[in-house]
Each structure stands twice: as C-alpha cells, then as structure tokens.
Amino acid sequence: MPRYTKTAMLLHWLIALLIVAAFALGLVMTDIPGLTPTKLKYFSWHKWLGCTVLALAAIRLLWRLLHRAPPYPPQLPQWQKSSSHALHGLLYLLMFGVPLSGYFYSLAAGIPVVYLGVLPLPVLIGPDPVLKPLLKTAHYWLNMALLACVCLHVAAALKHLLIDRDGIFSRMLPSTD
Secondary structure (H helix, E strand, C coil), X not given: XXXXXXXXXXXXXXXXXXXXXXXXXXXXXXXXXXXXXXXXHHHHHHHHHHHHHHHHHHHHHHHHHHCCCCCCCCCCCHHHHHHHHHHHHXXXXXXXXXXXXXXXXXXXXXXXXXXXXXXXXXXXCCCCCCHHHHHHHHHHHHHHHHHHHHXXXXXXXXXXXXXXXXXXXXXXXXXXC
C-alpha cells in the first residue's frame, strides 16, 4: 500500500504531539488561581508551543501542496474518502486558526509574544479591551473544535487499524522494513 513520505510522517506526529502538549498545558495553566510565576511560565510555554505548531503547520501545508497524499484503496467507500478530505481540511484550518487566535488574543490583552523568550514576534494589533474577550472566546471554541476533530481523526484511524484492517493506518507509520 502506498505510504506518506517520511517528512509528512515526521510533521504529522510532531505536530500531533505539540498540539496535545499545548492543549494539556492550556488546561493546567488556566486552572491555576491568581497570577503566579508558575502560571506565567506555563503561559509562555503554551505560546511557544502554539507558535511552533503554527510554523510546522505552514511547513506541513507547503509539503502537502508539493507532495500528493497516497491514494486510498479502491474499495474504500466514497463517503469515507469525502469525509476524510473534509476532516483533513478542517484540521489544517484549525492548526492555523487556534494559534493565530491565541496570538491575537495575547496582543489584544497587551502582552507581546516573545518566542522562546528571545524572538519578539510582530505586534500587529495594540491592546484592545473590546477585541480581547472576543478573541479569548474564539481561541477557546477553536480549541474545542480542534479537540473534537482530533478525536474523530483518532477514532477513524483506530477503526481502520482494528476493525477494517485495510492498511490505511499504516500509511502514516514509519516502515518496519
């Protein structure tokens, strides 16, 4: 069965790991009461993870535009192919939308983003008390949408691995040859 390129696999698994880490850290940091040094440190790490996901998503999208995905097996029903394409498109949109909404939320809150504590990112908007709660809400709901899509993606992958046993799951795994 045709497989994804090693670069596509690396980007897929690295971005997946970073998204899980950013999401988990987001849950932990928002549950810390008050404004503590630990909470501030976690917010920085969360932003760094988001910036990294955004950069890797851009690389991944460029790679995907230049390298076709392996074809689905011919026996796969058309509705599954169409659903897969739609879900992948939504995942790409959210890999950009979630970090960008967080970035603009931070800027609207008057807090510049300094990647890894050394690289200040452009301040594209100034503090905005009207925009801040809108962006906070957008960031939250985009995260919830991403979580739902990731869960659906994992469920579909597990279905192909454990029930259908059609080889689709192995297309994104490094070869054991």
